[in-house]
Amino acid sequence: MKKQVFHDTQSDLSFKPNWMFSRVLIYSILIVWAFACLFPIYWTITTTFKAAPDVMKGNIVPWWDFTPKWLGLKSLGLSPNTIFAENTVREEFLKRFWNSTIIAVSSSAIAVALGSCTAYGLSRFSYRFGFMRNSDISFFFLSQLILPPVVLALPFLVLYKELALLDTRIGLIALYTLTVLPIVIWIMRDQFGSIPVELEEAALVDGLSLWRAFVTIILPIALPGIIAAFIISLVLTWNEYFFAALLTSSHAKTLPVMVASQTGSQGIAWWSMAALSFAAILPLVIIGIILERFIIKGMAAGAVK
Amino acid sequence: MSKPEGDYLHIVMPDQISVKRQQLGRLIIWGSACTLFLVVILQSLDQVNFFSFGFENWRPTLYAYLLWAFCLCFGQVILYGEQGKRRLFILPAVLFVVSVVIFPLIFALGIAFSSWNLSSPDGRQFNGLDNVYQMWTDPFYWNAMKNMVYYTLVILLEYIVAFGLALLLNAQIRGRKFFRVAFLMPLMLSPVAVSWMIGKSMLEARFGPISRLARELGWDNPSFFGSPEMARAVIMIMDAWTFIPLMMIMILAGLQAIPKEMHEAAEVDGASPWKKFWEITFPLMLPVSITAILIRIIFKLKLADIIINVTSGGPGGATDSVTSFIFREYRDRSNVGYGTFLAIFYLIIIVIVMTILIKLSDRWMKPRY
Numbered sequence: 001m002k003k004q005v006f007h008d009t010q011s012d013l014s015f016k017p018n019w020m021f022s023r024v025l026i027y028s029i030l031i032v033w034a035f036a037c038l039f040p041i042y043w044t045i046t047t048t049f050k051a052a053p054d055v056m057k058g059n060i061v062p063w064w065d066f067t068p069k070w071l072g073l074k075s076l077g078l079s080p081n082t083i084f085a086e087n088t089v090r091e092e093f094l095k096r097f098w099n100s101t102i103i104a105v106s107s108s109a110i111a112v113a114l115g116s117c118t119a120y121g122l123s124r125f126s127y128r129f130g131f132m133r134n135s136d137i138s139f140f141f142l143s144q145l146i147l148p149p150v151v152l153a154l155p156f157l158v159l160y161k162e163l164a165l166l167d168t169r170i171g172l173i174a175l176y177t178l179t180v181l182p183i184v185i186w187i188m189r190d191q192f193g194s195i196p197v198e199l200e201e202a203a204l205v206d207g208l209s210l211w212r213a214f215v216t217i218i219l220p221i222a223l224p225g226i227i228a229a230f231i232i233s234l235v236l237t238w239n240e241y242f243f244a245a246l247l248t249s250s251h252a253k254t255l256p257v258m259v260a261s262q263t264g265s266q267g268i269a270w271w272s273m274a275a276l277s278f279a280a281i282l283p284l285v286i287i288g289i290i291l292e293r294f295i296i297k298g299m300a301a302g303a304v305k
Numbered sequence: 306m307s308k309p310e311g312d313y314l315h316i317v318m319p320d321q322i323s324v325k326r327q328q329l330g331r332l333i334i335w336g337s338a339c340t341l342f343l344v345v346i347l348q349s350l351d352q353v354n355f356f357s358f359g360f361e362n363w364r365p366t367l368y369a370y371l372l373w374a375f376c377l378c379f380g381q382v383i384l385y386g387e388q389g390k391r392r393l394f395i396l397p398a399v400l401f402v403v404s405v406v407i408f409p410l411i412f413a414l415g416i417a418f419s420s421w422n423l424s425s426p427d428g429r430q431f432n433g434l435d436n437v438y439q440m441w442t443d444p445f446y447w448n449a450m451k452n453m454v455y456y457t458l459v460i461l462l463e464y465i466v467a468f469g470l471a472l473l474l475n476a477q478i479r480g481r482k483f484f485r486v487a488f489l490m491p492l493m494l495s496p497v498a499v500s501w502m503i504g505k506s507m508l509e510a511r512f513g514p515i516s517r518l519a520r521e522l523g524w525d526n527p528s529f530f531g532s533p534e535m536a537r538a539v540i541m542i543m544d545a546w547t548f549i550p551l552m553m554i555m556i557l558a559g560l561q562a563i564p565k566e567m568h569e570a571a572e573v574d575g576a577s578p579w580k581k582f583w584e585i586t587f588p589l590m591l592p593v594s595i596t597a598i599l600i601r602i603i604f605k606l607k608l609a610d611i612i613i614n615v616t617s618g619g620p621g622g623a624t625d626s627v628t629s630f631i632f633r634e635y636r637d638r639s640n641v642g643y644g645t646f647l648a649i650f651y652l653i654i655i656v657i658v659m660t661i662l663i664k665l666s667d668r669w670m671k672p673r674y
Contacts, residue, residue: 026473033470034487036546040502041490043514047506058517114398121394124314129399137395144406146659148607150628150648152406154641155413157423164362178405181398197314210390239495241610242632256497260614263501270506277498288493292486299551300558 041285047274048072055270072275093258097279100238100255103169107176108233112226114177115184120214122185123192124200138189145182149242152178157246169252175243180233187232190301191225192218228298231291235284255280322386330384337369337376344369374400417649421642429642436646446647448622449630450654456541456608456626460601463545464594467552472586474553475560492550496610503543504615530616533623540624543611548604552597559593560586595666602662606655627651 046060049068059065070079077083077090121127122138129137156175157166165171195218203213219226241256248257259280262273288295344365351360378396381389418436421429440446474484491499507513508529519527530536563586571581609628612618618625618633627647634644 026476026478029469030473030478030484034484037487037490040499040507041494043507044498044502055512058512058514060514114401117394118398121391125391125394127392127395137399141398141402144402145603146606146655147406148628148648148651148655150609150631150644151413151652152409154631154635154645154648155409155416157635158416158641159409159412162363163367164364174405178402181402185398200314210387211393235493239497241495241497241613242607242628245613246632246635256495256610259495259501260497263505263614273501273506277501280498281494284493284495285490288489289486292482292489295489296485296554296558299554 041281044274044278044281047270048278050271050274052269072271072278075269075272076275076279078275093276093279096253096255096258099169099252101283103172103176103252103254104234104237107173107237108180108230110173111177111180111184111233112188112230115181115229116188116219116222116226119185119188120192120218123189124197138185141185142182144178145186149179153243153246156243160247167248167251167253171247172244172252172254175247176237176240179240179243180236183236184229184233187229187298187301188222188225191222195221224294224297225301227291228294228301231287231294232298234287235295238284322384326383330380333376333383334380337373341366341369341373370404374404413645413649416642417646419642421640423639423641432642436643439643440647440650445622445625445630446627449618449625449627452537452623452625453606453627455537456544457602457605459541459545460598460605463549463601464552464598466545467549467597468556468590468594470549470553471556471560474557488553489550491547494547496547497614499543499547500611500614503546504539504611508539530620533620536616536620536624540612540616543615544605544608547611548601551604552601555597555600556590556593559590563589592670595670599659599662599666603659 043060046062046068047055049062049070049072050059050066051069051071054066057066062068070081073079074082075089076093077085077087082090118141122134126134127137132140152175156171160166160171163171199217199221200213203217204210208216239256240254241260244254244257245260248254259273259276262276348360348363348366374397377400378393381392381396383389385392416429418431418433419429420432420435470488474481474488478484494502507515510516510526510528516527516529528535529539567585567589568581571585576584607628608626609632612624612626612629613632616624618629622630631644631647631651634640634647
C-alpha cells in the first residue's frame with residue numbers, strides 16, 4: 001500500500017447547497033423550455049389519432065387516456081385500410097407535397113449555386129462596377145434581405161399575369177431563389193473567407209483553370225458551408241406561405257397554402273388538420289434532428305467574426 | 306459588414322485576345338441585345354393594337370431577355386478572356402437580382418400612383434396622389450404601423466430569453482445535444498402549421514390544452530383572442546416561440562468563441578459570477594448581440610403568416626401587421642394600386658429605420674475596452 005499523497009480538502013468534501021441549487025435550477029429551466037418546444041409537436045402527433053370524444057375530453061396520453069385510431073391518416077387516405085384504394089384527398093395532398101418539394105429543393109439549389117459563385121468571386125477578386133466596389137456589391141446583395149415580401153408581391157402578381165407565370169412552379173422558384181439568395185451569400189462568404197488563398201494559387205500553378213480550381217478544389221472544402229446554406233434555404237422555402245398564397249391558385253399550390261385553406265373548415269374534426277399539419281412539419285423535423293449541426297453552423301455564420 | 310477590398314487571388318493573365326475574337330464577342334452581346342429590343346418593340350406595338358402578331362402574353366420578351374442575359378455572360382468570356390471568367394462569378398447573380406428586384410420595384414412605383422382594381426374591367430388608371438391622401442386618413446394602416454412598433458419592441462424581451470437559454474446551453478450540462486435539437490425545433494416548423502397547432506387547437510377556448518390548464522388555474526372563461534391586448538400578446542408569444550432559437554444559436558456561437566482564459570483570469574482575480582457576466586461575457590457579446598437583434602428585426606418586419614392564419618388581423622385590427630393588412634387589402638378588395646403604395650411606403654420607412662439602426666450599431670459595436 002502506498003501512502004495517499006493528495007487529499008480532498010474539507011471544503012471539497014462538504015455538501016454544497018449552492019452548487020446543488022444551481023444545478024437543479026439549470027436543469028429545471030432547460031426541461032421546462034424543452035417541454036414548451038416539443039409539446040406542440042407531440043400534441044399534433046397524438047391529435048392525429050384522436051376521435052371527437054377524445055378531443056373534447058382533452059385526453060393527452062395515448063393508450064392510457066384514449067385508444068389511438070387511424071382517423072387522421074384515414075382523412076388523408078394514408079391509413080392502412082385506405083392506402084391502396086383510390087382517394088382524391090390523397091391525390092390532392094401528394095400533389096401539394098410534391099409541389100412543395102420540387103419548389104423548395106430547386107430554388108434552394110439554384111440559390112446555392114448562384115450564391116456560392118457570387119460569394120467566391122466577392123471573396124477573391126476585386127470588381128469595379130461603375131462606382132460599386134466589392135463591399136458595395138456585397139451590400140447590394142445582402143440588402144435584399146431587408147426587402148419585405150409585400151413590396152414585391154403585388155407587382156409580381158401583375159407581372160406574372162402578363163408573363164403567364166401565375167400559378168406555375170417556375171414563377172415561385174424564381175421568387176424563392178431571390179428570397180434566400182442573400183442568406184446563402186452571407187453564409188458562403190463566411191465559408192470562403194476561411195479557406196486560404198494559397199490553395200488556389202497552388203492549383204493554378206499546377207495548371208488548372210480558374211473555374212476548374214473552383215469546382216474541384218474549393219467547392220469540396222466548402223461543402224459543410226454549402227450544406228448549411230442549402231438546408232437553411234430549404235427550411236425557409238418549404239415554410240414560405242405569403243408568396244404562395246398570392247401567386248398560386250390550383251396548379252402550383254404548395255403544402256402551406258393547403259394547410260391554411262383547410263383551417264377553420266374542419267370543425268371538431270381536428271384529426272384531419274393535425275394529420276395535415278404533421279405532414280407539413282415532418283420533413284423538416286427529420287432534417288432538423290439529423291442535420292442539426294449544419295443548421296447551427298449556418299446560423300452561426302457571420303455572427304462571430 | 307464589409308471586408309477590405311483588393312485582389313486576394315493574384316493571377317497573371319496571358320490572354321492575347323485577337324481582334325476577330327473581340328468582334329465575335331461584341332457581335333454576340335449586341336446581337337442578342339438588338340433581338341431583345343426588337344421583341345420588346347414588337348410586343349409593345351401589339352399591346353397597343355397597332356399591329357397584331359397574335360402574342361398571347363409577354364413570354365416572348367421573357368425568352369428574349371433570357372437569351373440576352375445568357376449571351377451577355379458568355380460574351381464576357383469571349384471578349385475579356387480570363388478577366389471575363391472572373392466576372393462570370395458574380396454576373397449571373399447580379400443579373401438575376403436586378404431583373405427580379407429592381408425591375409419590379411420600378412414597375413411597383415408605377416402601380417403605386419394609380420387606382421387599379423384587378424377585378425374591375427377599367428384596368429389601371431393613374432390617379433396621382435389620391436393614394437397618399439387615402440393612406441393619410443386610413444386609421445387601419447396607421448394602426449398596423451403602431452402594432453409593428455410593439456412587435457419590434459418585444460424583440461428586446463426575446464433577446465433576454467434567448468441570451469439566458471444560450472448561457473444555460475453553454476453551461477456544464479449533460480444531454481446538451483438533446484436540448485440543442487429540442488430548442489431548435491420551433492424554428493423548423495412552418496408558421497402556417499404552427500398557427501393551427503398552437504393558435505387554433507391548443508389555444509382553442511373549449512378543448513385546447515392550454516385553455517384547460519387556464520381553467521384549472523382558475524380563469525373561468527379563457528379566451529385568448531377576445532381582447533385586443535391579449536390577442537396581440539398571444540401573437541407575440543407565438544412568433545417569439547418560433548424565432549427565439551435563431552437568436553439563441555447566434556448568441557451561443559458567440560459564447561463559444563469567447564476564450565476560456567478570460568473567465569479563468571477573472572476567477573483568479575476573484576470575480577463573482579454576476580460580475581463575470583457583466584464585466585466579461587456581456588461586453589464581449591455586444592457585437593454578436595447587435596447582429597442577432599438586427600437580423601431578428603429584419604425577420605420580424607416580415608411577420609405575417611401567423612397573423613393571417615390565426616386572427617386575420619382581428620379583433621378590430623389589434624393584431625394586424627403591415628404585411629397582413631396589405632395582404633387582406635388585396636384579398637378582400639383586390640386593390641393592387643393602393644396596396645402597392647402602402648407597401649412602398651412601408652419599404653421606405655424600413656430602409657430609413659434600418660439605416661439609422663445600422664449606423665448606430667456600427668458605433669456601439671466598437672468595443673470600449
